[in-house]
Amino acid sequence: MPEGDSLHRAARRLQLLVGERVAVETPHPRAAVERLAERLDGRRVLGVEAVGKNLLLSFEGRLVLRSHLRMTGRWQVQPVGAPRRGRPWLVLQAPMHEAVLWNGPVLELTARATRRLGPDILAEPPKLARMVENLRREHPSRALGDALLDQRLVSGIGNLWKAEALWRARLSPWLRLGDASGEELEQILAEAASLMRRSLESGREERTIYRRAGRPCPRCSAPIRSRGQGDDNRTAYWCPGCQRGEEPPGA
Numbered sequence: 001m002p003e004g005d006s007l008h009r010a011a012r013r014l015q016l017l018v019g020e021r022v023a024v025e026t027p028h029p030r031a032a033v034e035r036l037a038e039r040l041d042g043r044r045v046l047g048v049e050a051v052g053k054n055l056l057l058s059f060e061g062r063l064v065l066r067s068h069l070r071m072t073g074r075w076q077v078q079p080v081g082a083p084r085r086g087r088p089w090l091v092l093q094a095p096m097h098e099a100v101l102w103n104g105p106v107l108e109l110t111a112r113a114t115r116r117l118g119p120d121i122l123a124e125p126p127k128l129a130r131m132v133e134n135l136r137r138e139h140p141s142r143a144l145g146d147a148l149l150d151q152r153l154v155s156g157i158g159n160l161w162k163a164e165a166l167w168r169a170r171l172s173p174w175l176r177l178g179d180a181s182g183e184e185l186e187q188i189l190a191e192a193a194s195l196m197r198r199s200l201e202s203g204r205e206e207r208t209i210y211r212r213a214g215r216p217c218p219r220c221s222a223p224i225r226s227r228g229q230g231d232d233n234r235t236a237y238w239c240p241g242c243q244r245g246e247e248p249p250g251a
Contacts, residue, residue, distance in 0.1 A: 004122050004156025005196040007050040010075040014048040020094035031089040052117045052155025068106035076100045121156040126193045132185045138177055145173025146230035157192050163210045163237040165192035172245025173236040209237045
């Protein structure tokens with residue numbers, strides 16, 4: 001799933017449309033049902049911003065288009081007239097460039113969903129103290145790794161950066177929130193913000209343990225483990241040798 005740094009990168013690419021009037025097409029039938037072309041065609045794009053894992057495009061007339069990419073979506077910016085393969089969900093065409101959304105499962109004219117989001121981990125500066133407060137309000141038995149993916153508490157962190165930030169902070173995803181200090185929670189969040197900011201600026205992901213189950217930990221050489229976590233059963237990666245915390249239930 002594209003994480004917060006990917007959405008911020010897409011928002012930067014889409015800045016080419018800001019100030020332009022756009023022609024709007026919805027070639028994919030599922031997108032056409034929302035009547036986006038009828039409501040947005042010919043309007044000027046006033047702004048583009050990423051909020052957590054959401055991309056918000058503001059149009060004149062106080063209309064806001066929300067895009068969430070889930071597992072498969074992606075935004076592409078290309079010159080007008082460039083060839084396309086397949087049927088995109090949405091095309092926003094300015095005089096010189098066009099933004100094309102492929103496989104966009106969530107596309108709606110509302111920003112209401114973002115009101116329930118926690119602070120964006122890529123805000124400048126990130127509101128770490130408020131994020132720690134949000135985590136502290138959760139049940140103390142909740143697993144730390146599961147809580148970090150809860151977009152109501154902190155928005156933008158996904159499975160990749162959860163694994164990498166926890167490894168750098170030497171804490172297990174299975175550690176209970178009640179067993180982590182405020183300083184440890186802030187350290188994890190700071191690590192995630194730093195990793196994601198570097199990824200955003202460089203376009204390169206610093207992976208140490210993500211998707212490396214069975215390989216030796218770069219720090220202590222113990223085998224990296226993996227296991228599904230949380231209601232969505234997202235795969236957690238961790239080193240049992242140098243990340244503090246209990247083993248997962250049933251291990």
